[in-house]
Amino acid sequence: MSTTVETRTAEFRDYVKKITSYTQALNVLYWDKATQAPRNGMDARSEIIGTLAGEQFKLATSKEMEALLTELSEPSVLETLDEITRHSVLECKKEFDRNKKIPADRHQEYVVLTAKAETVWEEARANNDFSMFQPYLEKIVNFQLEFIEYWGHDGKNKYNTLLDMYEPGMTVDQLDPIFATLREKTVKLVKAIADSPNKPDTSFLTKNFPVADQEAFSRYILEKIGYDFKSGRMDRSAHPFCTTFNPGDVRITTRYAENDFNSALFSCIHEAGHAMYEQNINPELLFTPLCDGTSMGIHESQSRYWENMVGRSLPFWNHFFADLQKAFPTQFEGVSVEDLHRAVNAVTPSFIRTEADELTYNLHVMIRYEIEKGLINQTIQVADLPKIWNEKMKEYLGVEPPTDTLGVLQDVHWAGGMIGYFPTYSLGNVYAAQFVHVMENEITGYEELIANGDFAPIREWLKEKIHQYGKMKSPRELVQAITGEGTNATYLMNYLEKKYTDVYKL
Amino acid sequence: MSTTVETRTAEFRDYVKKITSYTQALNVLYWDKATQAPRNGMDARSEIIGTLAGEQFKLATSKEMEALLTELSEPSVLETLDEITRHSVLECKKEFDRNKKIPADRHQEYVVLTAKAETVWEEARANNDFSMFQPYLEKIVNFQLEFIEYWGHDGKNKYNTLLDMYEPGMTVDQLDPIFATLREKTVKLVKAIADSPNKPDTSFLTKNFPVADQEAFSRYILEKIGYDFKSGRMDRSAHPFCTTFNPGDVRITTRYAENDFNSALFSCIHEAGHAMYEQNINPELLFTPLCDGTSMGIHESQSRYWENMVGRSLPFWNHFFADLQKAFPTQFEGVSVEDLHRAVNAVTPSFIRTEADELTYNLHVMIRYEIEKGLINQTIQVADLPKIWNEKMKEYLGVEPPTDTLGVLQDVHWAGGMIGYFPTYSLGNVYAAQFVHVMENEITGYEELIANGDFAPIREWLKEKIHQYGKMKSPRELVQAITGEGTNATYLMNYLEKKYTDVYKL
Structure with a gap:
């Protein structure tokens, strides 16, 4: 030099x-x-x-x-x-x-x-x-x-230029087959679930859970899964979020609903998933533009992994059920760990994306993806959005929002100019399932570790394979290096089919 | 234009x-x-x-x-x-x-x-x-x-150039007679107090006061005196301070000692005194360099006023004593309001300025003033400071620090280059007493208002006469406009003589 x-x-x-x-x-x-x-x-x-x-x-x-x-x-x-x-x-x-x-x-x-x-x-x-x-x-x-037009586009699809801002390298050519898989299998699964006579009882999740007790239990769980409170803190805000000042100070927020156990805890785990990514970025990247998650999709893979694939799994609750019953003895009286596992995985097609269950969530995302593609390729007019929105809700989820407030107006993203962001939510789920597939092969006794509450080997794996790099590796490089293949929705659907076959005894 | x-x-x-x-x-x-x-x-x-x-x-x-x-x-x-x-x-x-x-x-x-x-x-x-x-x-x-030399000086005293940074317009010519008055009368008063057979009982102040109860009571008092929590908040830190983001967000901090009632509450009132100054600056001054207290001395006059002249006064406790006994029923069992008033005003010559009582505090400041003058006029060498410090402590307070840690090394100011700052602490006391003298004339039933817990008229007066201006008026202009005279230590000494004659039955 x-x-x-x-x-x-x-x-x-x-x-x-x-x-x-x-x-x-x-x-x-x-x-x-x-x-x-x-x-x-x-x-x-x-x-x-x-x-x-x-x-x-x-x-x-x-x-x-x-x-x-x-x-x-x-x-x-x-x-x-x-x-x-x-x-x-x-x-x-x-x-x-x-x-x-x-x-x-x-x-x-x-x-x-x-x-x-x-x-x-x-x-x-x-x-x-x-x-x-x-x-x-x-x-x-x-x-x-x-x-x-100013930025330029690849000549294939103008929407690719926007996708690239949130998920570098992502294209419609890659996303269309992913969403096709998700659409086909999810819609079928939702139908089977609706037809199942074995619905979980969720009534105990809406008993009274004092906010202070929820907060204490959430903190306890976050400490156990490995969110480092010496490098962060947890506070309250109107909408949960995670924010990074530096890898030694990554904070999360949440909100509590006194009559909903299904809300705050899983939201905390979700945000902690984001936070553990940032806490484990190589400190040498501090004060460079690389000291950040590599893409929105990879970031979401970490939050969704901890929230759903760990936090809503049976092994996880096998480990923490005694603690849960100690923290909320009356609320969970007479409830078994299987009851709890089934209840926190209940599927109910609903209007609002942010409140959707793990399965139907991707359908909410898909509707936005299809609309965004249409808007940018000028096959859909803004004026037609309420009608199109409701038609798609009816088609994929089987429910139709009674108002635009509960429909096309529910998300702030488009008002802020964020077109191309939504697909990363589903990509997060897709990536996470791909990573879990590899972890099951590479981490000895993967499921037992969760059942024992021993998350250190999992965190180490995530740090070594993903977290440490920050933006040093692109999402494509990461996925290819870890899984040996490209983005593939099959693993997510296999995982979901297995989970819901179990939960709904399909 | x-x-x-x-x-x-x-x-x-x-x-x-x-x-x-x-x-x-x-x-x-x-x-x-x-x-x-x-x-x-x-x-x-x-x-x-x-x-x-x-x-x-x-x-x-x-x-x-x-x-x-x-x-x-x-x-x-x-x-x-x-x-x-x-x-x-x-x-x-x-x-x-x-x-x-x-x-x-x-x-x-x-x-x-x-x-x-x-x-x-x-x-x-x-x-x-x-x-x-x-x-x-x-x-x-x-x-x-x-x-x-770069900044220039007035030819009278080089130290004036430094004083002006913290208290615009203040000079040695003004300060020397002020400290002469303080020295003469305070030393005499301290001696009389030491000789008094009527020492207050302070033992109940060091009983156990749970931190959460202290915090709740401090918040209650601050709300009552008029610190606006919608324009601020109170948190904990290693050293208490007040910081202003804008007049709608002026925050204070404190620390709690479980076995010392005399610490946190009065520190909270002190910081709230600073904060109420900043909360009441004319909002039109936002985003100008004038949106700040006009000087360190005037700022300190506000904190000291609320802490000592209000918070340690008998009328104040006549009003709040019932609340205090409700908050700490066992700790103040058998204690009368007079006992409390005497206890929180006990005078004990000690080594550390920040822990000093209202009376001896000014002697601590004076020692630093005399040393700073000597350093800047090169009549005192740094090497001699430990010896000089201890001599002055002995002469003015009658106690000699056993170590430099408890003596010349106790304050961070000089290490940070802040020479000329210390006098503003005593100026705050001097100004505050001058303002009280005017308030007693201008605010109808001044003392009764405090005894009734009705602080609004006092706050309004302070806002109208001082707070609103920010830096639009210099400290000299303010003092002249309010009191019709210059800085005058007589009012402070009259106030202190009256208070301690009462407390120590001199």
């Missing part, structure tokens, strides 16, 4: 350290706003978040950044860089190019539009009035179509 | 909004570090605080700022500006000039030195080894002497 390159490398590392410092600070400001901040301080808080985000955007798109990236991404230079710097340069260049291709005034208009659209969406949802939101969504779709 | 001036004014207001956004963000990052952050995240947190503080410093000393200030501080322009902008320009200019006069490399060396000195001071204090700290303090004093 020449002296000049060495100097420029150091400058670049300093520069991205500065940019990632803003990310960390913004995450703290946001977390504090969502969990701690008093009501009267909210407006000023929002303003400083906007101001600092603007400063960060300026740094990320500056002439200084451009010069550094131009120099260091030169192939003859790039190959001489250490691995972390090389990947950082490529990551920043991708981001820089994406930002730079949009004319500044159009970007500004778009930012204003989505900020406004989120407010309008809230009102529209509250008033069950899609027509309020429609013109905003139309503009957002048009902006996305315009941006896709 | 010309169009150019209008444009430049808007640019300036935007620019200071950006700078103050960093202040708010840094305060959140610091607060979170001190109260919430998990251990493993601390190092990365310190680094991002350093990075963002550096970014803010760059903004505050940039060529852009210089150009704006040069243009807007031109007298013919300045007089056309609205009041808030005018004061903001002057405040920024003062800060800018102060920063710009120091050569960048010297400033950088100084920042590194004080960061290192704080760490060394901690070790020196832990090991009772002044000689470890001595070379650092010598360098810090030399830096201050060098900086004073």
Whole structure:
């Protein structure tokens, strides 16, 4: 490496350290706003978040950044860089190019539009009035179509350009067969479940569970599965989330419903799944753009794995059932571990994605995927969404939302311009089942470990194969390296068929 | 106002909004570090605080700022500006000039030195080894002497330049007679108290007070005196502090000692005194450098007023004694309100300033004032500090610290380069007594209001006379406008003589 390159490398590392410092600070400001901040301080808080985000955007798109990236991404230079710097340069260049291709005034208009659209969406949802939101969504779709032209596309499907933002390398060509498998098998399974005379009794899950007891039990479980409270904390917020400041400070939030055992605990495990990913990223990646999950789908594979494939499994409850009965003696009186396992895996087609069970969840996602593809390929008009939404709900889930509030207006994503994000939720499930298949082969006594509450070997495996890399490996590289194949929905469907055959005695 | 001036004014207001956004963000990052952050995240947190503080410093000393200030501080322009902008320009200019006069490399060396000195001071204090700290303090004093030459001084006393940083306009000529009054009367009073046969019984203050009960009672009292929890919150930290993000979010922290009733509650009231100042600043000053207390001394007048002149007064406890007995029935069994009032006002000369009683506190401050003056005027050598410290303790308080840990090494201020700060602690007491004297005349039934727990008229008075202005009025202007005179220690001494004559039946 020449002296000049060495100097420029150091400058670049300093520069991205500065940019990632803003990310960390913004995450703290946001977390504090969502969990701690008093009501009267909210407006000023929002303003400083906007101001600092603007400063960060300026740094990320500056002439200084451009010069550094131009120099260091030169192939003859790039190959001489250490691995972390090389990947950082490529990551920043991708981001820089994406930002730079949009004319500044159009970007500004778009930012204003989505900020406004989120407010309008809230009102529209509250008033069950899609027509309020429609013109905003139309503009957002048009902006996305315009941006896709600036960003470029692969000539196969314009929607691929959007998918790539959330799941690098993902395409419609890969997703269509995945969702075809999910659709075919899930719809059949949902039907069989509906027809089964062996429905689980879920009534004990809606007894009274004092919030303090739920919180204590959730903390206990998280400590046991290995969420590190010395590198994080758990608080309350209106909507559960996980946020990372650095690998030594990854926080999760939850909310408690006093009459619903099925909500907070599994939500905590879900967020802890996200958090354990970030807590176990190689600390050398701190202050680089690589110190993050590699994609939304891989991130979701970790949360869904812990929530459903561990947390809703029979071995898991075989281990923790005594603790559960000790924590809630009256609520679970006369309930067996099999009763509990069946109850927390009950399937009920419903309107709201975020409240859906493990099985029907993917159908909710699929509806959004099909609609997004249609919007971006201009085969679906925004104006027709309520009708299309309800038709698809009827077709796949067998239920039709009585209002748009319970239908097409339920998610904030589109109002914020996030088109292409939804498929990653199902990809998370698909990846997780693929990983479990490998774990069962590679980790001796995999199921016994869970039944013994010995999660360390599993965590170690996940850290070694996935977590440590952060963004050093793409989702495709990870999946290929771990499973020896590409994305494959068969494992998920096998897992689901096995689980529900058991739960519903099919 | 010309169009150019209008444009430049808007640019300036935007620019200071950006700078103050960093202040708010840094305060959140610091607060979170001190109260919430998990251990493993601390190092990365310190680094991002350093990075963002550096970014803010760059903004505050940039060529852009210089150009704006040069243009807007031109007298013919300045007089056309609205009041808030005018004061903001002057405040920024003062800060800018102060920063710009120091050569960048010297400033950088100084920042590194004080960061290192704080760490060394901690070790020196832990090991009772002044000689470890001595070379650092010598360098810090030399830096201050060098900086004073850059900053300039009034030709009367170089120490004035440092005083002005914490208490604008304050000088040795004003402080010397104040401390002379404090010294003369306090030493006499301490002697009389020591000789009094009527010592209060304080034994019940060190019974067991469960932390949760102390916290609940402290919250109750703060709500009653008017700290607005919708614009703040109270948490725990190693050292109590108050921090402001914006007037709608002013937070305080405290710590609890299970066997000391005299600690947490009064510390909470103290911090709430600071906080109520900031909560009541005119919201139009948000995002300007004026949205802050006008000086350390005026700030301390508010905390000391609520802590001692309200919180340790007999009328206050006449009102709250029943609540106290309800909260701690066994601990205060057989204790009368007079007993309590006498106990919380007990005077005991001791080694540590932060634990000192209301009376001897000023003697601790005075010792530091005399030493600082001597260091800056080069009549005292750093090497002699342990000896001088102990002599002065003996002379004024009648006790001699057995170790430097309990003596000259107890405070962090000098390690951080804060020379000139200490006098503001006593100025706070002096101002507070002056304000009380005026309140007694201007607020009908002043003492009865406290005895009735009706603090609204007092808060309104403080808001109208002091709080609302932020930095729009200098401390001198405030004191003159409120009291019709300058700083005068007589009121404080009259108040203290009256209180202790009562408590010790002198």
